[in-house]
Amino acid sequence: MTVDRRQFLRLASAGSVTVPNVVWAGQDSSRVGKSRIRTVEPILIRGARNYHAWTLVRIRTDDGLVGIGEGFSFGWDNIERPRKIHSYMKQLGERLVNKNPLQIQAFVESARSTDRVTDKLWWAAAAGIEIALWDIAGKTTGQPIYAMLGGTLR
DSSP: OOOOOHHHHHHTTTTOOOOGGGGETTTGGGTTOOOOEEEEEEEEEEETOOOEEEEEEEEEEEOOOOEEOOOOOOOOOTTTHHHHHHHHHHHHHHHHTOTTOHHHHHHHHHHHSSTTTTOOHHHHHHHHHHHHHHHHHHHHHHHHHHHHTTTTOO
């Protein structure tokens, strides 16, 4: 079954589709594993309502896929935390350029092999990037992230 996002949401709300079997319109399974990361862009967004900032990351591949992730800053009262996560995302992102976005475990192991492993902001940055990589993996394989990770949990 091939559907676009709007059709999928309509079918899913009616209970007419099983999510793991859906292939997104325009997806080509022959490209799985051949894509390369072109850019890793940390984005610092000015906050509102007493929250200083959000730190997002956008990863682009050479075949046009985009993955988005968030590096949660563990506290809304300090602007330095999101700035530090932003800086760490830049450092981690440099390691990813020209790498296969589906090699997520390799990225996590690379992030672990540093002297910053006890810094929770380092892991917030790594987690944001990992989320973006899973986003790309889901788009590449035509499956939502939760299906790739073993299905729904309650």
